[in-house]
Amino acid sequence: MDFMQFFNMILHVDKTLGLFIAQYGTLIYVILFAIVFCETGLIVLPFLPGDSLLFIAGTFCATGAIDPWLLCVLLITAAILGNTVNYWVGSAIGHKVYERDYAWLDKDALKKTHSFYEKHGGKTIVLARFIPIVRTFAPFVAGVSDMTHKNFQIFNVIGAVIWVVLLVMAGFFLGDIPILRDHLNTVVLIGVGAAVVPLLLGAAWKLFKNLTAN
Template identity: 65%
Template sequence: MDFMQLLDMVLHVDKSLGIWIAQYGTLVYAVLFAIVFCETAFVIFPFLPGDSLLFIAGTFCATGAMNPWFLVILLIIASVTGNTVNYWIGRMIGHKVMERDYRWIDRAALQKTHDFYEKHGGKTVVLARFIPLVRTFAPFVAGVSEMSFRSFQFYNVLGALIWIISLVASGYFFGNIPFIKNNLNVIVLVGVGAAVIPVVAGLAWKFGRSMFSKSK
């Protein structure tokens, strides 16, 4: 296997997980740990598979190819530690990155995450778990914004638990249903929208009432 083939398998491990399990056995746990950790720890890896990887891993757990309890615990650790590393990187170098233009960082995604974070604070750390790109930048922006570490860790752990358990469990119980498997990203985004829209609507209502009061 040459480097390009290996890279393609890593980037699409959610689609080739069965091959990894057949060829490498229990070493696949280390591969999944590394992918989840890198996606959440470093802003240069937002392209790594996330939601679909967890869902597909859950489907293989249902077949007995992987241990669901060990997988969930391992990936929660990867997710929490990855976000923590990203947070501290943000605390140390974040302001320089926000002020300068680096080719290896998607500034549009970074700014989008920053704006969303400014509006929703700690909720972003939880909700961002389910939003590609934003998931990678949220802990970094939390560090840049100097969110207290204790508060960040609370939302960090909470978000990791909800994200890992919900998607692995969904794959475990529903992974063989074609409609769900083929429309996973849409289903996840609809679920996040259901959680975010009431918050945004509430903020808009408060803002409208404030502007109306000032106009009197």
Template identity: 65%
Template sequence: MDLMQFFGMILHVDKTLGMLLAQYGIYVYAVLFAIVFCETGLVVLFFFPGDTLLFIAGAFCATGEMSYPLLMALLIAAAVTGNTLNYYIGGAIGHRVFTHDYRWLNKDALRRTHDFFEKHGGKTIILARFVPVVRTFAPFVAGISDMTHARFQMYNITGAVLWVAGLVTAGYFFGNIPVVRDHLTAIVLVGVGAAVVPLALGGIYKVGRRMLSR
């Protein structure tokens, strides 16, 4: 298998995890760790699978093909360390990202995340775990915004535990139900909507209240 084929399998891990397990056995744990670490730690890899990976991996734990406690420990560690790396990169680059043209940086995603961060503060680090793309850019923006390391890690660890434990456990109990497995993409989109819609409604409510008070 060449690098491009392997990369393609990673991008469609919801369909290829069984094949990866068959070919690489226990080394799949390292592959999954690397995917989560890169998605949360490197803004250029924001398109890596996150939610679907956790859910499908949980389903394989239910069949006994993977270890539930080992997977949980490794992926929580990957999510925490990935975010931490991203936070330090954001702190190192600082506000230059808004004035320089970096080809590797998605400026639109950065601005959306920055606005999201400005509205919701530190809890963005927790909430963003459940929102693709925002999940990758949130720790980067936290570093740019000079959030203290201690405060960042409090939200970082909390968010990592909730995200990994929630989705892996959901996959463990529901991932092998045929209707769930066959409509996984739609279910993930509904889950993302459930996370984003309350935040959007909260923002609209605040804007409306400010306008009425003028």
């Protein structure tokens, strides 16, 4: 297998995970750790599989091909470390990313993530875990925006645990349901929307009451 074939398999590992397990055995844990770390830690790799990978990995946990507890511990660690590295890079580069053009950086995605972050504050780090692309840029923007390291890590750990455990266990228990397996990203976005919309409505209601009171 040449490098391009291997890289193509990585890009579609959520669809070829069974082949990876058959070929690499226990090294699959290292491969999955590396993919999650890179997807969350390197802003040049937001196209790597995330939600679908965790869900499909959960289905293989149900068959006994992967240990669910070991997998969750490793992937939670990878997600936390990835976000931390991304945050450090954002802190080091600072606000220069908005003033200069970098060939390796999608500035439009960065601006959208920054706008989302400004509206929703620290909980963005948690919610962003479930939104492709935003998931990769959110910790970077947190670093650029001077979010304190302590606050960042609190939301970072909470988000990593919820993201990994929820999706792996969803795959473990619900992986045999075709509509969930085939439309996972849509299901995840609906779930995030269900969590975010009540918060936005509550904030809007408070703002409305404050305005009418004055």
